[in-house]
Amino acid sequence: MGEPGTKELLSLEELNAAVGLRTGRKHVLSILVENRPGVLTRIAGLFARRGFNIETLTVGPTQDAQVARITLTVDGALHPIDQVTKQLHKLINVLKIRDLEPNGTVSRELAMFKIAAEGPARSELLEFCEIFRGRVVDATRRSVVIEITGEEEKINAFEEVARPYGLIEIIRTGEIAMARGRSET
Amino acid sequence: MRAADAVMECLKAEGVDVVFGLPGGANLPTYDAFYDAGIHHVLVRHEAGGGHAAEGYAKATGKVGVAFATSGPGATNLVTPIADAMLDSVPVVFITGQVRTDLLGTDGFQEADTxxxxxxxxxxxxxxxxxxxxxxxxxxxxxxxxxxxxxxxxIDIPQDLSRADIGYEPVTEVSLPGYQPTFEGNHKQIRQAAKALAAAKRPVIYAGGGVINANASAELTDFAIAGGFPVTCTLMGLGGFPGTNPQWLGMLGMHGTRTANYAMDGADLICAVGARFDDRITGKLSEFAQQAKFIHIDVDPAEISKNVPAHIPIVGDARNILAKLLVEYRELEPDASRMEDWWAQIERWRAEYPLGYEDSTDSEIKPQYLIQALYEATGGDAVIVSDVGQHQMWAAQYYHFDKPRRWINSGGLGTMGFGLPAAMGAQVGLPDQVVCAITGDGSIQMNIQELATCAQNEIPVKVFIMNNGYLGMVRQWQELFWDHRYSHVDMGQFPDFVKLAEAYGASGFRFVDKNTLVEDIRAAIATPGPVLADVRVTREENTYPMIAPGAAARDMVG
Incomplete structure (x- = not known):
């Protein structure tokens, strides 16, 4: 069909556009930005005014003091990821964006659960804590605080388990992710 | 050197030949530097006027416009011009003063988070x-x-920092690792586009303001003529292709010609150049150009497939890409006869649906006729700066722009009050050109204070108010879509624009007779200095044709 380098014309019927662009899955965007004041506001503002919803967001320094990394997750069923990344690229302070492939990525999130767990229920809860490789980081007679690290699903699963024991509050950091292998994220 | 003086040096190094602005407390050091910097500064009467003037200057000359304002209210008055420049992609640098750093965040006097x-x-x-x-x-x-x-x-500069002593050294290179716009255009994609165009039986070129910004009008014209393609432009693209060329279909979109909109609807291939498929172009998106495949050329990758999916996307500079596209297209030696039926169809539309209106039977001036008379009186050679509303659409329809940067208006944001200050800026940038502002009795009052700036600085803009005593476009929508319930659109005949012009030190005229209108306009243009002409037109005239809001292009009315 009208390959480049030939004089053969294209068949318009066979032209296809990349339509939809809704991938239907969660996307983890790893964004390197210049470490300057207001950069996070620019990104958050862009998402707000374009109607894109941020599911989780983490910000932190990198090995280069001039550069910070923002990891954010977006639902590709609701938003055209291609538009999200193109609009992000237009921000002058955004240096690099990587839409991380779920299979080629290791991701972690840290969460802390404050749970009432009084009386005999407590030892049962601590068993679960062990199964999930969690750690008790604070305890009083009326509560415990458990720290869990892992992928998002693991933390969701622990939440399910912990809820009946009298969940007081949960704090989650949001996901961070890194590309597998030698290449930089 | 004082930082404020370094600002002046930077402006000079950037080749800035005029600045529009208004001083205040927080930019006093900068204004002290202006005192002997030798930079032409035009003192405007309102910061919004300064911002729009910088836009008009930029649109007319293709150079970067510059506007200065102080902190707080000075900066917030710039918000409208900044938004306007964003939506129409106008290169303007806005420099605002800010409160001293020790006052930042304390709600200091005239502090706003600019x-x-x-x-x-x-x-x-x-x-x-x-x-x-x-x-x-x-x-x-x-x-x-x-x-x-x-x-x-x-650029927001705290007052104390602009007083600091810095060792200024000229900066010759900028380093912005996160900002590298694509210029070239992918060669393979350009070749694919040429092949698609060579195969298309019903092609249309749809060009937007990007063609003007890229200074690509000559390349667009050469390409379209060489290929024999029909061309339509958006409101922002007018002048990008000659409005008197036989391949010109007229403007497209909500108040475009039926021929242009029907051609988009019937096309098998649409080549969009520097255009963004705005809702005023597409009408009902799901029914827009359903038979067409799309080539989309734009310097901003985020525009491609934003509203309409592109089959052949090409990111880069329109001028550069169109020149290459022409070479590739010629090499294919396409058969021009493939478009014969298409052109015959276009000619039928043209014959059946010319732009037109019912002229008055007495001496009353129809608003459309005012534009035709202006076209005749200026020989089609003036820079026309429009405000926003019905007059803007009639000017776009009836003044035929043969060259780029002769049509300056607020398209994306639709800012009433843009016209007069933008005309002022255009005139400063093009001192030897006749610059006419076409405005309405609603729009003109939103920045009329700039008449004083024009009078004081002898900026000879010729302003024609299409005066129907209404917020005309809103009245039209209330008539057509809100059951004739005219809610707060009647502006009466206030003020007396002739007296007001004189009070400002400009020349005032009132034109009421269509029989003498062309000569009247000629006389107004020949009058030295700024002119404000109050042209009384039919009160209730509608802008047609029209794609009703939410309707498909093929269902145009009027």
Whole structure:
């Protein structure tokens, strides 16, 4: 069909556009930005005014003091990821964006659960804590605080388990992710 | 050297020949530097006027416009011009004063979070935190404003920092690792586009303001003529292709010609150049150009497939790409006869649906006729700066633009009050050109104070008010879509524009007779200095044809 380098014309019927662009899955965007004041506001503002919803967001320094990394997750069923990344690229302070492939990525999130767990229920809860490789980081007679690290699903699963024991509050950091292998994220 | 003086040096190094602005407390050091900097500064009467003047200057000349304002209300008055420049991709650098750094965040006098307020409507912005950053930030601002897809850039300078002593050294190179606009255009994609165009039986070229910004009119015209393609332009693209050329279909969109809109609807291939498929173009998106495949050429990758999926996307500079596309297209030696039936169809539409209106049977001036008379009186050679409303659409329809940068208006944001200050800026940039503002009795009052600036600085803009005593476009919508319930659109005949013109030190005229209108306009243009002409037109005239809101292009009315 009208390959480049030939004089053969294209068949318009066979032209296809990349339509939809809704991938239907969660996307983890790893964004390197210049470490300057207001950069996070620019990104958050862009998402707000374009109607894109941020599911989780983490910000932190990198090995280069001039550069910070923002990891954010977006639902590709609701938003055209291609538009999200193109609009992000237009921000002058955004240096690099990587839409991380779920299979080629290791991701972690840290969460802390404050749970009432009084009386005999407590030892049962601590068993679960062990199964999930969690750690008790604070305890009083009326509560415990458990720290869990892992992928998002693991933390969701622990939440399910912990809820009946009298969940007081949960704090989650949001996901961070890194590309597998030698290449930089 | 004082940082404020370094600002002046930067402006000179950037080739700035005029600045529009208004001083205040927080930019006093900068204005002290203006005192003997030898930079032409036009003192406007309202910061919004200064911002729009910088836009008009930029649109007329293709150079970066510059506007200055103080902190707080000075900066917030710039919000509308900044948003306007963002939506129409106008290269303007806005430089605002800010309160002293020790007052920042304390709700100090005339403090406003200018960066925060303007963040969603700038291409980029800088908050100066150290005086040494200033020269680099200024040069980066100009570079960002004018390159890639142009746009507004803001620099906010705290008052105390502009008084600091810095060792100024000229900055010759900017380094912006996160900003590298694509210029070239992918060669393979260009070749694919040429092949698609050579195969298309019913092609249309749909060009937008990007063609004007890229200075690509000559390349677009050469390409369209060589290929024998029909061409339509958006409101922002008028003049990108000659309006008197036989291949010109007229403007497309909500108030475009039926021929242009029907051609889009019937096309098998649409080649969009520097256009963004705005809702005023597509009408009902799901029914827009359903038979067509799309080539989309744009310097901003985010525009491609934003509203309409592109089959052949080409990111890059329109001028560069169109020149290459012509070479590739010629090489294919396409058969022009494939488009014969298409052109025959277009000619049938043209014959059946010419632009037109019912003229008055007495001496009453129809608003459309005012534009035709202006076209005749100026020989089609004036720079026309429009405000926003019915007059804008009639000017776009009835003044035929043969050259780029002769049509200046607020398209994306639709800012009433844009016309007079933008005309002032255009006139300053093009002192030897006849610059006419076409405005309405609603729009003109939103920045009429700039008549004083024009009078004081002998800026000879010729302003024609299409006066129907209404907020005409709103009245039209209330008539057509809100059951004739005219809610708060009747402006009466206030003020007396002739007396007002004289009070401002401009020449005032009132025209009421269509039989003498062409001569009247000629006389107004021949009058030295700024002119404000109150042209009384039919009160209730509708802008047609029209794609009703939410309707498909093929269902145009009127």
């Amino acid at each position: 960066m925060g307020i303007t963040m969603p409507i700038v291409k980029h912005s800088f908050m100066i935190q150290h005086p040494l950053e200033l020269p680099r930030a200024l040069h980066e601002a100009f570079h960002i404003a004018r390159s890639g897809r142009p746009g507004p850039v803001l």
